[in-house]
Amino acid sequence: xxxxxxxxxxxxxxxxxxxxxxxxSRAATDVGSSVIRFTDEQPxxxxxxxxxxxxxxxxITASRLRWDVTVGGDQRLPRRKGALIVVNARAFxxxxxxxxxxxxxxxxxxxxxxxxxxxxxxxxxxxxxGGLLDHPDEVAGALxxxxxxIMGAAHNERLRKVGRVDHALIGGALxxxVQVFPxxxxxNPIGRAARLEIGVASRPPRRRRGPLSELELxxxxxxxxxxxxxxxxxxxxxxxxxxxxxxxxGGAS
Amino acid sequence: MVMSGxxxxxxxxxxxxxxxxxxxxxxxxxxxDLSGIDADPPRHRLHRTVFHRIHPDEHDRIVDTVARxxxxxxxxxxxxxxxARAAPSAAATLTDQAATSILGAAAECAALEHVVVxxxxxxxxxxxxxxxRPNESAPxxxxxxxxxxxxxxxxxxxxxxxxxxxTVGAVRLAPVLGPHVPSPLGRLLRQPxxxxxxxxxxxxxxxxxxDAARAIVAAARVGLAEPVxxxxxxxxxxxxxxxxxxxxxxxxxxxxxxxxxxxSFLLGAPIPDHVSEALHRGRLADNSxxxxxxxxxxxxxxxxxxxxxxxxxxxxxxxxxxxxx
Numbered sequence: 001x002x003x004x005x006x007x008x009x010x011x012x013x014x015x016x017x018x019x020x021x022x023x024x025s026r027a028a029t030d031v032g033s034s035v036i037r038f039t040d041e042q043p044x045x046x047x048x049x050x051x052x053x054x055x056x057x058x059x060i061t062a063s064r065l066r067w068d069v070t071v072g073g074d075q076r077l078p079r080r081k082g083a084l085i086v087v088n089a090r091a092f093x094x095x096x097x098x099x100x101x102x103x104x105x106x107x108x109x110x111x112x113x114x115x116x117x118x119x120x121x122x123x124x125x126x127x128x129x130g131g132l133l134d135h136p137d138e139v140a141g142a143l144x145x146x147x148x149x150i151m152g153a154a155h156n157e158r159l160r161k162v163g164r165v166d167h168a169l170i171g172g173a174l175x176x177x178v179q180v181f182p183x184x185x186x187x188n189p190i191g192r193a194a195r196l197e198i199g200v201a202s203r204p205p206r207r208r209r210g211p212l213s214e215l216e217l218x219x220x221x222x223x224x225x226x227x228x229x230x231x232x233x234x235x236x237x238x239x240x241x242x243x244x245x246x247x248x249x250g251g252a253s
Numbered sequence: 254m255v256m257s258g259x260x261x262x263x264x265x266x267x268x269x270x271x272x273x274x275x276x277x278x279x280x281x282x283x284x285x286d287l288s289g290i291d292a293d294p295p296r297h298r299l300h301r302t303v304f305h306r307i308h309p310d311e312h313d314r315i316v317d318t319v320a321r322x323x324x325x326x327x328x329x330x331x332x333x334x335x336x337a338r339a340a341p342s343a344a345a346t347l348t349d350q351a352a353t354s355i356l357g358a359a360a361e362c363a364a365l366e367h368v369v370v371x372x373x374x375x376x377x378x379x380x381x382x383x384x385x386r387p388n389e390s391a392p393x394x395x396x397x398x399x400x401x402x403x404x405x406x407x408x409x410x411x412x413x414x415x416x417x418x419x420t421v422g423a424v425r426l427a428p429v430l431g432p433h434v435p436s437p438l439g440r441l442l443r444q445p446x447x448x449x450x451x452x453x454x455x456x457x458x459x460x461x462x463x464d465a466a467r468a469i470v471a472a473a474r475v476g477l478a479e480p481v482x483x484x485x486x487x488x489x490x491x492x493x494x495x496x497x498x499x500x501x502x503x504x505x506x507x508x509x510x511x512x513x514x515x516x517s518f519l520l521g522a523p524i525p526d527h528v529s530e531a532l533h534r535g536r537l538a539d540n541s542x543x544x545x546x547x548x549x550x551x552x553x554x555x556x557x558x559x560x561x562x563x564x565x566x567x568x569x570x571x572x573x574x575x576x577x578x
Contacts, residue, residue: 047487
């Protein structure tokens, strides 16, 4: 059915160049949607992606019981355009979630995160607090509409190492014509202190015309996050454990 | 598309949307002769439009009428949403008959240059993993009867366009609400009690009938040659809509919905599968290409449309001054 329609009804996106052009055009025309201030959002309704500002505020208040997040580098983010922020993630640490909630407050814009399931009630709840599906088109659509989106890299057991960054989602950012920012997160399984440090936008090592660009940019983002993690320094517990030669015990990542 | 004095044929001109479209087309400078067809007469007074009252199954009369008019532009809005004016099976039959007869007849017209068909965002389906806000390039994977119906209309129109070499534009409308529009979703939301999925309560978007009509007229004017989503900005959930309308929200889980559907049917507000799907899985679409492709944007957001839904006056029964029977 799709192919039959595609032959006659000229679908807007036929190739990579047209796709990127269309996305950039959308981003340019929809800048207005990104200037919605987080503090101006009305409770009692949801936004275009089903995010509920009233619920998000409640969750942010509740999340302070668990995390006390310090955000740095937010001045590097574009003020009005969309951007993809890639963070390192540890299993069950909910790094993209707390990073999105904390960043929302700091930059006063709705911030979404990638990785909600599509089953009720968990998926429905995560959609209400800004979750997007782990799908390149979903991410590209949000970025093209001028939204800030946070995605997590895969978990890596080694400290200060970053797992695989999904290049398909990075491809969504390239298609939308927005920048990709690396960000290091650090949290403590038993403490409240957490940190989000956003680095300068990653650039692909060389210009490519094909899908290699997203692969190389994904690798570059992973390297940039590892550098940021190194800059975060070792964990300090304030106990004699710090004297032991165990670099980064329970620390960043 | 620069045009003047074009002959425009509107199918489904008897419906609220079709009548509004015809009314708007009458004031367009590029439109010359205007003709329309439907099983029911137009809802408003039309000044320039020549109306033909023909049932969709009268194939020969439809072909004769359309071929004699020989339109340059065909606007096909002769579709029946399930449980809006007809039961789902009858709606599917009528829609199929109208699409086949009218689009087939248009294909025989030598002057035909452009076809606009009314479609719906139900065409994207809401299967597991479906995009939250699909844009026009999202795969067509309908998961409801109404979605499959509009997909079939687009397919028929595209085949006609392919055969006769004319451009085809599909206007994919969100659920259309308006004071006089027969809409199963609008009817359900105006009930004293509004059911909602307690586990999901997903967001959906709508479009007001006049905004939908403006978009379809714009599609005819610019010669739209691709699909476009026509959706009001913003979104709302059933629970939020019920609260805004001061209705009683009725939380439902799983098998409760069977009972609710049966009760709602008895109360005169049947819940067809595409409305049920919207209440369980949501119904949003990306409208960012509207301005680029059509040059218009909806005047009312989804929340405004829902608020207006609850402000429409109910039927007021006035007794006759003189009782004659």
